[in-house]
Amino acid sequence: MLGKLYHGYEICGMDNFPKGPAILVFFHGGMPVDNFFLTQVAYRMTGRTVRIVTDHLIFQIPGIQTYITLLGAVHPSREECVALLKEGHVVSIAPGGLREQNYGDKTYKLIWGKRHGFAHTAIEAKVPIIPYFTTNIQEGYRVCGNTGIMRWLYERIRFLVFPVLGPFPVKLRTHIGEPIPYDPNITPEELFEKAKAAVEALRDKHQKIPGSIPRALWERFEVHRKEG
Template identity: 55%
Template sequence: MKKDCLSLLKDGNLISISPGGTREALFSDETYKIMWGSRSGFAQVAIDAKVPIIPMFTQNVREAYKTLGYIRGLKWLYEYSRWPVAPVYGGYPVKLRTFLGEPIPYDPNITAEELAEKAKIALQDLIRNHQKLPGNTGRALLERFYSNGKKDK
């Protein structure tokens, strides 16, 4: 996987990576908590390809689909088996808007861990600037008709 990503980037393509992966999709909640743990492979790929990281956040994404990840034992079962065991429901027609942050430039003197931390901080800034917290599906549905979301900066 890393080799494929590196090849695509070196060929001038853009790729989108979600460092939180399935764990974050299933077990984060309306607080939009980032659940990357110590993942920094994405940052190492960016360093090896000598490309910037462009942070990206989609407003109301956790309001469109919900999971039952809060049910006792499901997170343990996922961590043990790596099977996406938390049921997903929703598909609510909420207002989704994607925001791009300022690129974090390539720096040959930074470690993958430091770059991953910079990316995490940049993503937290995007969430803080563009998402009303805690998230609320009803409010997100109303945003389709009324502009009551956080203002673009």
């Protein structure tokens, strides 16, 4: 409800939402509220619960653990994540994580490094990967502390959330891409590159770069034909 009222939140491509176990991968914006919005809409439409993989350090912030747990957040090991998938769950993972949240900007460059863990997990569990991307997520929640000294500090303590401006009531629209099916002959590195390219393709198709807060606000009033 909050997403609909404040951001005019919509999902395009809901036909691609998995009917069985799968891993959702996405670009981690300045504040990944789209992940929670998608989870809530998916539950209302399909009755399925998405388990949101979250950095275990987030659970150490006082007052946060109970709230995000209610929203479906978990911090499993790879083995536990495989077990969730084999039980039939949908698991959501942002490979860029907190680094992408802190370092990302209005160019929407993916900062995934060599974080192949989700690809290893998908292969081991024999499940597809579903890419998605949310337009204007960086305009709704704009990171403003991406400076040299902040990056220096983050790289040493690895747990620092840069200051975020917002929320701005911009239009948020999630685009769910076509599944990348399980392939027993693919390597984790190859699957990683395919998933990254799929998210980038959704970004290039649906996001105007560089992002603009005024334009994203104006999109609240534009008529859009839903896809899928």
